[in-house]
Amino acid sequence: MKQLLDKYKILTLVLAGVAGGVASLGGYMVFASNQFTTIEAKQNASGQLARYASLNAVPSFDFTGVSEIANPAVVHIKSTISGGNAMGEGNRQQQMPMDPFEFFRGGPGMEFQQQGPRQASGSGVILSDDGFIVTNNHVIDGATKIEVVLNDKRTYVAELVGTDPNTDIALLRIGEKGLPFLKLGNSDQVKVGQWVVAVGNPFNLNSTVTLGIVSAMGRNIDLLRSKGNKYAIENFIQTDAAINPGNSGGALVNTAGELVGINTAIASETGSYAGYGFAVPVNLVKKVVNDIMKYGKVQRALLGVSIQEISQELADAQGLKDLKGVYVAEVVENGAGEKAGIKKGDVILKVAGIEVNTSSRLQEEVGKYRPGDKVVIAVRRKSAVMDIEATLLDADGKAKLEVAENEVIDAYLGMKMDNITREEKLALGVKSGVKVTALDKGLFKDAGIPAGFVITHINNEPVYSAKGASSLLKLLSGAIAIEGYTLDKKERVFAVKLPRED
Numbered sequence: 131m132k133q134l135l136d137k138y139k140i141l142t143l144v145l146a147g148v149a150g151g152v153a154s155l156g157g158y159m160v161f162a163s164n165q166f167t168t169i170e171a172k173q174n175a176s177g178q179l180a181r182y183a184s185l186n187a188v189p190s191f192d193f194t195g196v197s198e199i200a201n202p203a204v205v206h207i208k209s210t211i212s213g214g215n216a217m218g219e220g221n222r223q224q225q226m227p228m229d230p231f232e233f234f235r236g237g238p239g240m241e242f243q244q245q246g247p248r249q250a251s252g253s254g255v256i257l258s259d260d261g262f263i264v265t266n267n268h269v270i271d272g273a274t275k276i277e278v279v280l281n282d283k284r285t286y287v288a289e290l291v292g293t294d295p296n297t298d299i300a301l302l303r304i305g306e307k308g309l310p311f312l313k314l315g316n317s318d319q320v321k322v323g324q325w326v327v328a329v330g331n332p333f334n335l336n337s338t339v340t341l342g343i344v345s346a347m348g349r350n351i352d353l354l355r356s357k358g359n360k361y362a363i364e365n366f367i368q369t370d371a372a373i374n375p376g377n378s379g380g381a382l383v384n385t386a387g388e389l390v391g392i393n394t395a396i397a398s399e400t401g402s403y404a405g406y407g408f409a410v411p412v413n414l415v416k417k418v419v420n421d422i423m424k425y426g427k428v429q430r431a432l433l434g435v436s437i438q439e440i441s442q443e444l445a446d447a448q449g450l451k452d453l454k455g456v457y458v459a460e461v462v463e464n465g466a467g468e469k470a471g472i473k474k475g476d477v478i479l480k481v482a483g484i485e486v487n488t489s490s491r492l493q494e495e496v497g498k499y500r501p502g503d504k505v506v507i508a509v510r511r512k513s514a515v516m517d518i519e520a521t522l523l524d525a526d527g528k529a530k531l532e533v534a535e536n537e538v539i540d541a542y543l544g545m546k547m548d549n550i551t552r553e554e555k556l557a558l559g560v561k562s563g564v565k566v567t568a569l570d571k572g573l574f575k576d577a578g579i580p581a582g583f584v585i586t587h588i589n590n591e592p593v594y595s596a597k598g599a600s601s602l603l604k605l606l607s608g609a610i611a612i613e614g615y616t617l618d619k620k621e622r623v624f625a626v627k628l629p630r631e632d
Contacts, residue, residue, distance in 0.1 A: 168420045170314060172258040179313055185387050196327050197339050199387035202281045202310040203256045204380055206331040207265055207288075207302075209273035211248055253330040253380035254278065254302065255389060256311040257419065261304040264419060265379030266394055267293045270300050274557040278304050281337060287617040289582040291567075292422035296359045296430065297410055297497075298394055299418045300379075305580055305617065312381055315388030317367065317411035318484070320344055326369050327383045328393055328407065332376025342371025342407075349408060350490035353395055361430055361525065365494035366408035367391045373407030382409040391415075417498045426548075426567075429500040429531050431522035433507070434465020435472060437489050448475065455479040455510060456492050464527055470520035472509060479515065480508035496522065502529040540600055543626075544572015547596040550584055558615050560586050562594045577626045580616060587613040603628070 173179065185195045252269030256262070263278060270276050276288040286304040293300040320326075321344065328340045346368035354362035369382065373393045382391035391409030421428045438444065438457045445453055455477040461468045472478075478486060481495040482505050499505055501524040506517050523529055540546070546568040555561065563586040569575045585593055589610050593599040603610075612624045 169257050169262065169416065169423065172260070172262070173311065173313060176259045176311075178259055178311065181310070182313055182387055193325075193327055193339070193341060193385070196383055196385060196387045197329075197337075200312060200327065200329045200381055200383050201337040201339070203312040204281065204329045204331045204337050205254045205256060205263060206279040206333075207252050207254045207263075207269055207379060208277040208279065209250045209252075209270045210275040210277075211250060211272045251333060251376060252378040253332060253376065253393075255379070255381045255392065256309050257314075258311055259307060259309050261306050261309060262291070262419070262423075263288065263302040263304065264392060264415060265300050265302060266392065267295050267298045267300045269379045270302070271295075274553045276302060278302065279331070280309075281331065287619075289567075289617060292426060292428075294418045294422070294428045295357075296354065296362045296428070297414060297418050298354055299392065299410060299415055301419050301422045303581065305582070312383065312389040313387065314416060315384055315386070315390040315412055317390050317413045320347065320367060320384070320390050320411070322347055325385050326367075326371055326390065327385075328369065328371035328373050328377065328380065328409075329383060330373070330377030330380030330393065332374065332380075338377070340372040342369050344368070345370050345406075348488050348491045348494075350488070351395065351397070351408060361432070363414065363490075363493045363497045365411060365414070365488075365490040366394070367411055369407050369409065370405055371407060373409075411494065414494055414497060421500070425531060427532065430524060431496060431499040431501050431503060432465070432525060433467050433472075433492075433496050433520060433522060434462035434469075435467040435478075436460035436462070437478070437492060439487075439489050440477070450477060451510075451513070454485075454487055456486055456489055458509075466520045466523045467507075470507070470518050472507065472518060472520070473511065476509040476511050478507060478509050480506075482506055483508075500531060502531060540572075540603070543574050543603065544570040545574040545579070547585070547599055549596050554584065558584060558619060560584070560615075562586065562592055563614060564593055564596045564599045573626055573628065574612075577612070577624045579612060579624050579626075582617040583614055583622070585612055585614040587611075 181199060185199060252265060254263045254265035257264055270290060276290060277285055278288045279285045286306060288302040288304050291301040291303050324344050326342060326344055329337055331337050344367060349366040349368045350364045354364055373396055377393050380393045381389050382393055384390050390412050392415055393407060393409045395408040397406035418428055436459045438459045440450060440453045440455060440457050444457060458472060458474055458476045458478060461472060461474050478492060480486060481492060484495055486492040486495055499522050501522055503522050505520055505522060507520050508517050521529055545566050547564045548567045550563050550565050563584045566579060566581060566583045569581050585599060588599060588602050591602060607628050609625055609627050612626055615621055
């Protein structure tokens with residue numbers, strides 16, 4: 131078995147048996163005319179936060195109120211993965227022994243015999259009343275079909291809005307309104323020793339609730355980077371609340387019923403819970419979700435420095451006065467740090483006023499920003515402490531935000547389109563098509579076309595790209611026929627009346 135930490139013999143993703151393959155099946159952007167630009171704004175406008183009024187945030191030994199708030203907002207997720215040998219890349223590396231839960235999803239002991247489509251499962255958390263759901267990327271990675279089962283057993287085909295393998299976060303959406311969701315907390319306020327509740331919906335068994343404390347903050351277990359994610363951000367909340375396989379993507383909740391983390395990994399020799407669970411901090415989740423909603427992709431900002439945690443040996447060798455901060459081992463040429471004046475040998479003490487004493491905390495704090503953002507970095511150079519303002523850049527050294535490729539926005543029709551993937555074509559049995567990834571007020575929504583609808587023909591003309599479909603629509607007027615497939619693979623034809631003139 132592959133060792134990822136000296137302290138933990140094996141670190142495995144909570145949900146095993148998911149093959150790699152698809153980074154994203156689509157993107158979603160909030161239009162300028164849409165008043166909801168962030169997931170926080172959507173929550174505040176829903177009116178559902180009144181559910182929290184009766185919940186006492188003072189820690190006690192009665193967690194029924196927290197459970198009543200959290201359970202309806204945690205869902206079960208089923209992913210269908212097709213093609214080739216069903217043995218996932220992660221399982222080949224981890225070689226986990228069979229455990230009782232593996233039976234429900236075809237465990238490592240059985241997967242070599244499986245051919246064709248297979249299923250994996252996990253949990254997810256509803257973030258808004260109109261169907262946005264967050265889960266782990268590894269729960270849906272490579273999926274050609276994703277289904278969401280609510281706490282009340284209602285089942286929906288979900289749209290994959292976007293993913294970020296560097297944080298192991300994925301955003302889904304289902305076509306439903308009035309859903310219960312979890313209020314977003316503030317993971318910067320989470321303290322070691324405080325009570326937390328882990329909520330999952332594994333294997334379609336309804337919600338499971340376990341109790342524990344935060345046993346550590348800022349854990350970097352080198353799990354995501356070991357899977358080839360160059361810009362992985364790992365600053366996990368560690369908890370002893372039991373997080374078992376099938377709970378990946380579930381909620382870590384504080385005593386106020388607020389979401390403070392997304393349960394992601396366990397440290398184990400067997401693949402089952404063994405005392406250590408890890409969750410992505412919700413403040414990082416917010417950044418990823420809002421980026422996907424607004425830009426269709428995550429806007430990753432970089433400071434452009436190689437860093438090293440300060441040990442006593444390093445402090446003695448470099449003449450550092452104490453062990454606080456993070457040591458700058460190298461400065462990337464033409465990077466944000468060099469342009470701002472950060473030098474090799476500096477010690478970074480704070481990012482935007484927040485202390486950073488580990489590499490993982492520094493990466494998380496920088497990761498909350500976008501390319502082009504200006505951030506004050508407090509550094510110590512020899513005996514002097516100074517504030518340096520840095521303009522963060524992306525991996526290409528640019529300060530410009532990027533919208534996901536191939537996306538077309540038509541404000542007149544009130545929709546956004548994107549090219550469909552090869553996997554989506556195979557799943558629908560079509561040679562071409564474009565997906566309606568977002569809807570705002572406009573003609574498409576008035577015609578009843580749902581988000582996630584795959585357009586294959588416009589007035590009997592096949593469409594091959596989002597840009598081509600947009601160009602064709604601009605040439606047409608009067609009543610037109612939009613043909614294609616809904617998320618549940620039902621063939622539909624919608625009539626749209628275009629008042630445009632030639």
